[in-house]
């Protein structure tokens with residue numbers, strides 16, 4: 488039943504199209520779903536990395552990098568700067584694109600930048616329980632929120648002292664499924 | 672008037688949200704619009720670049736790089752390979768991410784790869800009038816479809832013989848508006 492609160496969609500091939508799309512049973516609106524863009528950063532100060540403990544689901548209480556959905560009419564690097572501000576009140580300087588990951592399960596394209604903190608002061612925004620700068624050996628590896636955070640930290644570390652790297656992609660065979668072992 | 676052919680949307684702030692979204696007047700469906708991801712390539716064979724003349728609007732008859740929207744559940748490099756096949760029956764090998772452009776007007780994020788043709792045989796797909804391999808001086812500069820095609824060709828050329836480059840972004844001040852002069 489379609490109501491104002493819960494539109495009901497049926498998957499079918501619209502005229503002139505070549506694949507199934509969700510079409511609204513009530514009004515015929517075609518929901519052309521598209522991959523979503525996530526922008527974020529591995530931001531460091533004196534070798535220590537900015538991490539945020541999530542105040543929201545999914546994975547509340549686990550640690551992540553400052554990252555989130557790119558907004559309409561926003562350049563990707565600007566989005567990464569905005570997310571670092573929103574989640575950790577951190578001011579960054581973008582260095583270089585670190586990685587482009589595809590999370591197939593979520594149809595997410597993640598653009599992760601390598602960045603430098605302009606100053607080491609950070610404090611949690613509304614979606615963050617706490618945040619801080621962590622040396623490699625202090626990173627809470629057992630409480631990382633998502634596989635791609637592991638990937639980005641590992642890739643970040645492999646680029647230290649290297650300014651000629653190409654952006655990394657998913658590690659071989661990794662699709663971002665949460666069920667996989669998350670070892671580096 | 673909302674009909675099955677033409678749903679009508681009004682921009683308003685949904686409950687619990689913090690910005691205006693298009694909401695269907697008929698059924699209440701909220702259209703969370705997001706930036707779209709375009710994947711493509713500058714693919715070359717022996718110094719010549721693959722270009723396609725568009726069989727579809729916008730910019731029918733003008734020349735472009737093989738590129739298009741990333742599909743759901745598709746890795747970005749795979750999408751670039753698919754588009755080259757669909758538009759020019761070209762088989763590519765991805766070399767490296769050449770550029771990440773943001774087309775603000777369209778809220779597009781374009782990921783353009785530098786690629787090599789596996790063999791020089793190409794032929795137009797259904798969205799292409801003709802395609803071919805062009806030396807730098809043979810490129811139909813006056814008939815290029817979009818500003819970002821200019822940017823990508825220029826950036827591609829600047830990387831020849833350089834394997835340490837970072838992906839390029841929009842040229843300073845350029846947002847992809849069609850009204851701007853398109854000179855390199």
Ligand SMILES: [Zn+2]
Pocket residue numbers: 494511512513514515516695697698699700
């Ligand atoms: Zn509807």
Ligand SMILES: [Zn+2]
Pocket residue numbers: 511513514515516678695696697698699700
């Ligand atoms: Zn509707």
